[in-house]
Amino acid sequence: MRTQTKLAVALGTAVVLILAVLVVGVLRQSGEGPRAVETGGTADTPLMRADSRILGGAGSSAVTVVEFLDFECEACGAAYPVVEQLRDDYQGKVTFVARYFPLPGHFNSERAAWAVESAARQDRFEEMYQKMFETQAEWGEQRVGKDRLFRGFAEDLGLDMAKFDRDYASDEVRERVQRDVDDGEELGVTGTPTFYIDGEPFQPSSVQDFYDRIDDALSA
Numbered sequence: 001m002r003t004q005t006k007l008a009v010a011l012g013t014a015v016v017l018i019l020a021v022l023v024v025g026v027l028r029q030s031g032e033g034p035r036a037v038e039t040g041g042t043a044d045t046p047l048m049r050a051d052s053r054i055l056g057g058a059g060s061s062a063v064t065v066v067e068f069l070d071f072e073c074e075a076c077g078a079a080y081p082v083v084e085q086l087r088d089d090y091q092g093k094v095t096f097v098a099r100y101f102p103l104p105g106h107f108n109s110e111r112a113a114w115a116v117e118s119a120a121r122q123d124r125f126e127e128m129y130q131k132m133f134e135t136q137a138e139w140g141e142q143r144v145g146k147d148r149l150f151r152g153f154a155e156d157l158g159l160d161m162a163k164f165d166r167d168y169a170s171d172e173v174r175e176r177v178q179r180d181v182d183d184g185e186e187l188g189v190t191g192t193p194t195f196y197i198d199g200e201p202f203q204p205s206s207v208q209d210f211y212d213r214i215d216d217a218l219s220a
Helices: 004-011 014-027 074-089 109-120 125-134 147-156 161-168 171-187 207-219
Strands: 053-055 064-069 095-100 194-197 200-202
Touching: 053 125, 064 074, 074 095, 074 125, 074 207, 095 109, 095 171, 109 125, 109 147, 109 161, 109 171, 125 147, 147 161, 161 171, 194 207, 200 207
Parallel strands: 064 095
Antiparallel strands: 053 095, 064 194, 194 200
16 A cells, blocks of 8 residues: 555655755745646647656556656755655556756756766666666765766666767757756746646645645546
């Protein structure tokens, strides 16, 4: 049975810290906040494009969880294990989508997104996505480029390094990341993490909020 208690057991005492940082991340948004998006059908929307990166496979239901994220953002790093647990609990039912939204104040966030997108072009998106969050403390909040470190991650994953290098330096990868940013800005996203569930902006105050909202969406 999926409950907040189950998640707390899985994450241990880190849950309290995760929630605190997550709420701070959500509150970074200003103004009226992100706008809702009509979902359903096959229409391409700023929330989810045909080439948006999906974690794992698409779910059997129409329910989607979309996160605009920055790999260097501490709040996103804190939310990461929550999202991983949700993915495990709703595996095969819900589609989880990651949208790049590197913030200007983070020196290596764009580079991290380029590395993840380059890995995605070798069908290793999820592995590099996880690598970035699991190593965030090693490279985040630094004012020197971590290109070599990110290349090392690609080597660890056994990627074709000639292709990775070409993609990492390409205008195509940079434009692909920027398209996600442009979509987020069109929706009114100003901070990370910003979550959407079934087209509606979602601001959790607890882990249980995620479960309640997703279960409601599945019931509907």
